[in-house]
Amino acid sequence: MSLLRLAWRSVLRQRRRTALLSLVVVYVTVATLFLLGFLDGYGESLVEAYAEYVEAPVAVAQEAWWADPDPEHGLKSLPTLAHPLVQAVSPRLSVYALLRSPYRLEGGLVLGVDPEGEKGLSRVPAKVAEGRWLRARGEVVLGQRLAERLDVRVGERLVVETGKAALGLEVVGLVRAGVSNVDFFGVYLHLEDAQALTGALATHLAVKVPRGREGAVAQALSRTLPPGLQAKGVWDLMGPIRADYEGSRLLYIPLLGLFMLLAAIAVVSTTYVSVRERLREFAVAESLGLTPWRLAGQVALEAALASGVGLVLGLLLGYALLWYTSTHDVFGPLMRMSVELLPESGLSEHLYTALRPAYALYAAGVVGLSALLALLFPGRLVLALEVPRYLKEG
Amino acid sequence: MRKVFPVLLILLAPVLAQTPLEKLRTALDRLRGPAHQAVYALWVERPGQSKLYRLKVYTDGERVHLRVLEPKAEAGQAYLSLGQDLYLYDPRLGRTLRLPPTGRSERFLGSDLTYQDLMGRDLEELFQVAEERGVLVLSPKPGAATPYGRVEVHLKEGLVERVLYFDQRGQAVRELRLGAYQRLDGAYLPREMELKDLLRPGYRTRLEVSEVQVGGVPERCFHPLYLERGC
Amino acid sequence: MLRLAWRNLLRTPGRNLATGGVVALVVFLSLVFLSVYAGAFDAFFRLLLERTGHLVVRVESYREKEDLEALTFAPPALPLPPGTQVEGVLEGQALVIAGERSRAAVLTGLEAGGLERQRKLLKAGRLPQASGEALLGEALARALKVGLGDEVVAYAPGGMGLGIFPFRVVGLLDLPETHLEARTLVVGLGDAQALLFPGRVTRLEIRLSGIGLYDQEPLEALKARLKPHLEGLTVETWLEANPLYAALLPLYDTVMALYVGIFFLLGGLILLNALYLSLVERVREFGLLSALGLTGRRVMALVFWESLLLVGVSALVGAGLGLLLHLELLDGFRLPLPQWILEQYREFGLPEVLYGRLGVKEVLLTLGYAVGVALLAALWPGYLASRLEPVEAMRYVP
Secondary structure, three states: OHHHHHHHHHHHHOHHHHHHHHHHHHHHHHHHHHHHHHHHHHHHHHHHHHHHHHOOOEEEEEHHHHHOOOHHHOEOOOOOOOOOOOOEEEEEEEEEEEEEOOOOEEEEEEEEEOHHHHHOOOOHHHHEEEEOOOOOOOEEEEEHHHHHHHOOOOOOEEEEEOOOOEEEEEEEEEEOOOEHHHHHHOEEEEHHHHHHHHOOOEOEEEEEOOOOOHHHHHHHHHHHOOOOEEEEEHHHHOOOHHHHHHHHHHHHHHHHHHHHHHHHHHHHHHHHHHHHHOHHHHHHHHHOOOOHHHHHHHHHHHHHHHHHHHHHHHHHHHHHHHHHHHHOOOOHHHHHHHHHHOHHHOOEOOOOOOOOOHHHHHHOHHHHHHHHHHHHOHHHHHHOOOHHHHHHHO | OOOHHHHHHHHHHHHHHOOHHHHHHHHHHHHHOOOEEEEEEEEEEEOOEEEEEEEEEEEOOOOEEEEEEEOHHHOOOEEEEEOOEEEEEEOOOOEEEEOOHHHHHOEOOOOOOEHHHHHOOHHHHHEEEEEEOOEEEEEEOOOOOOOOOEEEEEEEOOEEEEEEEEOOOOOEEEEEEEEEEEEEOOEEEEEEEEEEEOOOOOOEEEEEEEEEEEOOOOHHHHOOHHHHHOO | OHHHHHHHHHHOHHHHHHHHHHHHHHHHHHHHHHHHHHHHHHHHHHHHHHHHOOEEEEEOOHHHOOOHHHHOEOOOOOOOOOOOEEEEEEEEEEEEEEOOEEEEEEEEEEOHHHHHHOHHHEEEEOOOOOOOEEEEEHHHHHHHOOOOOOEEEEEOOOOOOOOEEEEEEEEEEOOOOHHHHOOEEEEEHHHHHHHOOOOOEOEEEEEOOOOOOOOOHHHHHHHHHHHHHOOOEEEEEHHHHOHHHHOOOOHHHHHHHHHHHHHHHHHHHHHHHHHHHHHHHOHHHHHHHHHOOOOHHHHHHHHHHHHHHHHHHHHHHHHHHHHHHHHHHHOOEOOOOOHHHHHHHHHHOOOOOEOOOOOHHHHHHHHHHHHHHHHHHHHHHHHHHHOOOHHHHHOOOO
16 A cells, blocks of 8 residues: 555656646547447447348348348248247348339339338337338338339339239338438338248248347357258348448557557656656665565556556546547438448448447556556666665765 | 100110229220231331331230331340230240230330230229229229329220320329221221320320231230241 | 757667657558558549549430430540540340349440450459350349359340340359449440440440549540530539549548548657656756756757657658558558458458558658647747756756
8 A cells, every 4th residue: 555655646746747648648548438439339330220220130041041042042931939038030021123113113122021020120110201110911111212212202102023923012101210221222011912922931030139149149049940040140141341340440459559559658758767767766765675576566556557647537538528429429421421322331320439338448458558568667777776876876 | 755765775774884894894805906917017206216116916805916027127026915924035035035024014115105005904904993074094903013093094985095194193194095996897996006105205106007807816826935936 | 959959869769769669650650551541542433433434425414314215325426535445335224034033233235345344353254255245243143043154134125225135144243342243234335235225325434544543634624625526415524423432532631631640649749748758857957058058949949859850760760661661552452351351341442452552742741740740749848948947957856
């Protein structure tokens, strides 16, 4: 305890120095918190978009369907899923179709769903901006941007054609989900209509499981499913955008490490000066019986305390920034531009940063690193101290 | 006069008693004419240009076999409409294809006519019929695969004279006029057709029927195999 | 003064080496980052230019038109400078049928030059050499369950062409974007015209030689020359033809300045820290200099010189190393990421192999940041040093 008090006093003795040093650590801490919050927020927005809008937390289909997603490889019967974490299951039938309005024609994937079952699984039914969600056969719900492209409105008929059959469906709702794939390409119709269009039962089962458990549940399900069936978690259902997330982590996290190292070097420079100024003080302490290692430990503690001050301030500032960006749509304009540029990506129009206590732990790495470096460099000054020389000089 | 009236009533009764659907059916039966073969001349008119096709047509009133005679580049192409199925033979392809259902509502040979106008009975199959002031008003049946919101069929003496297609916003988008009906073997055949795209001025297709031979068309003409061989 | 500053720097080699190292690292990282960033940006836009051509001629108000008839035109003769390539392209929607499967696709008819440009996208097979041969996007081939040598039928009625055309698949294209790959059918222009519209094209692509990637002036000049010859047609530069992407261009400078700023802010704070430490170590010495008659302004200048020297030398070292690495990047490089990620990045228009680019602007920006940081960081320690009272300073005990 006395060691801590001593170190603390040394740090406080040079307030200006500590303040300057803290600036560096504050900056790095804020950068660390912000980047981690941004990357996690980006990941979460992707998981949310794919789990709750574009795909599902977990999907179960025939292995052949995963390789060639055509209704001919659809499910022959609906398997029962026995897993305690499965919260809801609903069959879906995904099929390529031509959409014909009186004015335009476009090809794309349409999704046959059970209107009620879908409500328990997906947030798309709750995002109908105009009209309503599906209730019965003969109805279709479209992404708002797709409806604009096709030039159809609520109440009008859209012809959906597959190679086997055609149906005229009434547009009952337009979805504005803020998720690119849904708004630009979403076509939802009653499962029975999709069955009539294809002759298939369903192509896959959409499964709701708690957030964060998607991969584990998918693995567990795959082990218990009948042969030929395979479950995939949301990360495996994601499109190429996942690579952007993973790539960003791989590029930015080492950069953060470098930032921390540089901050620690700054801390150690200051500690070095401070130790050199007090070499006589250390010599006296050693002559009074303190071991060199204990003194070196004190140097490390000083470095840790000096950077700790910056860390605390940085955490306050960083978390305040994260709180703001996690509650305000600061990145909205950037995301909306990305959505326009990459409508197939499944990007969400909004991105809120994540805010997790664990970031403080990562940011505290700078304190540990400073202490370690202080032990290695200024600490060595103390360890190599020639006590008699300094005492004589006094 | 009092004596004449009941007689007239008895004579007109079958007509007066016809439901709108029956009227449409009768009119469509007459639209396709009796079993016959003929040469159809098709002018596709666009602003500043026009293209002429000559087609040989074989029909029994329900099914249609159609072969392109001119222009030379497209000669040999043949189409067969059997209810909901539409087949196409192309000499360069060297075989017959069954077109996906989408093909039925496509425009035929770049004209404003669809396969449906020429060969189909969609008006009867996809729409429910009512009558308003002497005009048959067709509205799509639930689930019907048509992009139109309403179709008006104007009859004159039981023959289709004009068909007006409306989009789902109440705007007329295309107009088909039929005329020069010829009574053949107890049935009728319109010898002139004109289709206008009402959204695009200058887009018009005219059709004239000539060299009509009434009589049974060999059954083989309605087999996809004979699209390639000719019938 | 310069010599004094230099001597002072050499007196604490350890710390100044560390600080200099940080500055050098920041300059190095900035240059490398800029080279990579500009390289990625260029690659993205080069792909766009390659697809579009320098200038594109289309029918007027083509964005509002849907119908193929309204979108096509007979290519007019254009007065083009020698060495300019003009290629007609006919593009239209077609239903591609293979057995029981069919997909809506974009059928693109290309002249020989356009087909040749597809060579580097060719994953299997060869380019079409005769009528009736086609290239199919790999994803489209997968969806239709066809491979090399198989036949697909393009069905596109409604135009003035034949409306149907059989093609033998002779090559499979690996396009960066899977969603494009899933609807790409590329054929010879003659075949496309026979199918869709004889004698017509939907666009003319004009390619010039010897023009810088973002050089718009010669394009604007040629555009003005062509305009009188284009009745009912419109000519656009490649950036005008891709307005969404063009909107990204002005962001380049901002993002570049922001990223480099993030590095330099850290470098600047560390430098400030080092200069201050250097000051506190030499308070007595500064006091002595003041007592010997050195004015406050000269003391301040000394601190500035020290800062500028330290940053200058470090920046030169960092810039040298950065430029050396840039020379390597110039020959092509892959981002240090797993292969599967690089493959997926292609979906967003980023090729696997990038080529570094450093313009004068980028180097000046980095050096400008370095000098700016050197001056700013010296401001406060310089001010403190200039205000030292000689007597107090000489008695200073840390």
